[in-house]
Ligand SMILES: Nc1ncnc2c1ncn2[C@@H]1O[C@H](COP(=O)(O)OP(=O)(O)OP(=O)(O)O)[C@@H](O)[C@H]1O
């Protein structure tokens with residue numbers, strides 16, 4: 001597909017700063033590479049060198065640089081306006097619930113779900129809504145707290161950044177809230193999915209203020225991604 005560089009995608013008037021697209025390191029980055037290519041966006045420098053210490057990279061568009069950050073931090077960079085556009089999972093958006101972020105495009109990658117899980121040999125965990133409180137290990141304290149609060153249950157959160165599946169067997173918590181795709185990580189650790197909180201895919205996100213101040217420039221990138229998705 002031919003992607004001529006049309007004028008809205010060029011840098012603005014002299015002195016205008018570059019747009020920044022925040023990309024998540026890891027699995028999502030791998031999955032969105034074909035979409036970036038279809039949108040005519042090619043990160044340059046040593047972007048593809050995983051050992052590079054650079055964090056910001058030029059692209060084939062003089063008006064757009066990319067930064068490579070942790071998946072959770074994509075939303076924070078975009079919410080604070082450090083990056084105007086980003087790509088991150090709906091799980092991250094749900095966790096932070098930043099009002100500054102607009103998420104217009106579902107990219108259809110990174111498909112999984114946020115779920116409650118517990119030990120397979122703890123059948124009463126199914127009756128959690130009858131409890132007044134429960135301990136939950138998770139890297140999603142906001143999602144977990146809101147989910148249980150909506151059922152009138154107070155969640156006491158043990159905040160972990162990974163390996164949540166170990167928490168019940170090691171006595172940290174009764175339940176976990178984590179991402180599930182195939183379910184093999186739960187199974188391998190003696191856990192079972194109890195409840196799906198939300199389905200997850202990755203989204204293209206935009207800072208709302210930036211969209212108001214640079215509507216043509218950001219609108220042109222949204223149109224490119226939309227077109228790439230429908231190709
Ligand atoms: N098993 C999975 N299947 C599909 N998508 C997933 C899966 N695990 C995570 N994701 C999606 O990918 C995003 C990034 O997950 P990834 O595991 O790459 O990073 P992370 O572990 O959150 O990052 P960090 O290295 O900063 O801890 C998640 O926010 C979610 O949207």
Ligand SMILES: O=P(O)(O)OC[C@H]1O[C@H](OP(=O)(O)OP(=O)(O)O)[C@H](O)[C@@H]1O
Nearest residue numbers: 162163178179180181182183184185186
């Ligand atoms: O249902 P499954 O297909 O087993 O996938 C779920 C696992 O994937 C994610 O972990 P990831 O592989 O990203 O590891 P990390 O969070 O520890 O980096 C998630 O935190 C689960 O542990």
